[in-house]
Amino acid sequence: MTELLVPGIVDDPFREHYRELIRSSLLRTIEAETAERSSRSRRRRVERSLAVLADDQAALVVELPPAVPVRSRLRVAAPVVWGLAVVLLVVDTIAFGITSLATGIADVAVVALTGVWFAVSLEGRAAVVVPEAPPAEAERPLDEIEGIDGVEVLPLPMQRDGGGHVTDLLPSDGWQAVSCRAGTLRGMHAHARGDDLRIVVQGRAALGLHDLRPGSPTERRSALLQLSGDEYCAVRIPAGVAHGVYALSDALVLVGVSARGEDEELGCVWNDPGLGIEWPGEPQFLSDRDRHAGPLSVLAEEFAHTV
Numbered sequence: 222m223t224e225l226l227v228p229g230i231v232d233d234p235f236r237e238h239y240r241e242l243i244r245s246s247l248l249r250t251i252e253a254e255t256a257e258r259s260s261r262s263r264r265r266r267v268e269r270s271l272a273v274l275a276d277d278q279a280a281l282v283v284e285l286p287p288a289v290p291v292r293s294r295l296r297v298a299a300p301v302v303w304g305l306a307v308v309l310l311v312v313d314t315i316a317f318g319i320t321s322l323a324t325g326i327a328d329v330a331v332v333a334l335t336g337v338w339f340a341v342s343l344e345g346r347a348a349v350v351v352p353e354a355p356p357a358e359a360e361r362p363l364d365e366i367e368g369i370d371g372v373e374v375l376p377l378p379m380q381r382d383g384g385g386h387v388t389d390l391l392p393s394d395g396w397q398a399v400s401c402r403a404g405t406l407r408g409m410h411a412h413a414r415g416d417d418l419r420i421v422v423q424g425r426a427a428l429g430l431h432d433l434r435p436g437s438p439t440e441r442r443s444a445l446l447q448l449s450g451d452e453y454c455a456v457r458i459p460a461g462v463a464h465g466v467y468a469l470s471d472a473l474v475l476v477g478v479s480a481r482g483e484d485e486e487l488g489c490v491w492n493d494p495g496l497g498i499e500w501p502g503e504p505q506f507l508s509d510r511d512r513h514a515g516p517l518s519v520l521a522e523e524f525a526h527t528v
Contacts, residue, residue: 377389377390382506382508383402383506384401384402384405384407384468384506384507384508385399385400385401385402385405386398386399386400387399387400388400390475395415395477395478395479396475396476396477397475397476397477397478398473398474398475398476399466399473399474399475399476400472400473400474401424401426401466401468401471401472401473401474402468402471402505402506403424403468403469403470403471403472403505404468404502404503404504404505404506405467405468405504405505405506406465406466406467406468406491406500406504406506406507406511407465407466407508407511408429408463408464408465408466408467408488408491408511409429409431409463409464409465409488409489409490409491409493409496409511409514409520410463410464410465410486410487410488411433411461411462411463411464411486411487411488411489411520411524412460412461412478412485412486412487413460413461413485413487413524413527413528414460415460415478415479416457416458416459416460416478416479417457417458417464417476417477417478417479418455418456418457418458418475418476418477418478418479419448419455419456419458419464419466419474419475419476420453420454420455420456420474420475420477421448421449421450421453421472421473421474422450422453422473422474422475423450423471423472423473424449424450424468424469424470424471424472424473425447425448425449425450425468425469425470425472426448426449426466426467426468426469426472426474427445427446427447427448427466427467427469427500427501428445428446428448428456428464428465428466429443429444429445429464429465429466429467429491429496429498429500430443430444430445430446430458430462430463430464431443431462431463431464431496431497431498431517432461432462432463433461433462433463433520433521433524434459434461434462435525437461443496443497443498445498445499445500445501447469450472450473461524461528463487463488463489463496463517463520465491465498467500467501467502467504469501469502485527487520487523487524487527488510488511488514488515488520489514489515489516489517489519489520490511490514490515490516490517491504491507491511491514493516493517495516495517495518496517
């Protein structure tokens with residue numbers, strides 16, 4: 222740094238005092254200008270990065286907020302402070318030989334101007350502006366999302382009721398998803414031609430069975446199976462075996478029918494004494510069809526005429 226010259230009429234202690242004062246002021250000015258250049262450089266890097274990002278993703282638009290014009294005030298205040306400091310330095314130098322009161326006043330003024338300098342410098346140290354992340358694009362319905370040629374999104378209508386819902390997953394293949402709230406009973410149902418497949422994938426359920434097939438080794442026999450989504454297993458139910466599902470907890474059951482559309486689904490009331498099934502609880506929900514189903518004797522007669 223260039224040596225600072227102080228008039229020779231000032232004693233060494235005061236000369237060192239003003240030299241150090243001016244040196245520290247110069248250092249603050251240099252630090253402020255360096256910080257300003259660094260801030261401008263960082264801001265240019267951020268703008269370049271955003272420009273590259275905008276090229277890659279045209280939908281992403283980020284607008285930087287306007288910078289606060291603090292540095293402009295600093296540039297105006299610095300020359301004024303320096304000018305007053307030089308004037309007071311000269312006055313102090315001249316007045317030193319006249320009276321000590323003038324020297325004290327000059328020192329107080331220099332200290333006050335130094336305080337102003339610090340205040341302006343601290344105010345000018347603004348944080349680097351970091352742009353906010355743009356809001357995420359609003360979710361669009363599945364059928365509006367642009368995809369790959371040949372890929373289709375097929376809505377699956379749900380038949381909702383008080384016990385859950387029945388949803389056709391693959392209508393052409395006869396697959397359904399049956400949701401059951403705890404205490405729901407769906408049954409008893411039977412098919413004359415198509416076999417059924419039951420898979421409990423979530424929760425726990427009891428599967429009631431009753432064999433209606435004439436001449437079967439197990440004709441008129443009943444069974445109750447406990448199924449759980451913790452251990453997957455598929456139960457194949459042959460045509461002519463009446464079946465019903467009682468949900469021991471909230472459950473999700475996959476249902477497959479091999480001859481859907483070619484077979485009429487028959488049924489009977491769930492608690493007919495002829496079934497001989499001891500259900501694990503009283504149903505909390507029954508569909509209108511199951512609630513008003515006929516007795517087992519009528520189901521057996523309908524099945525005999527169908528086959």
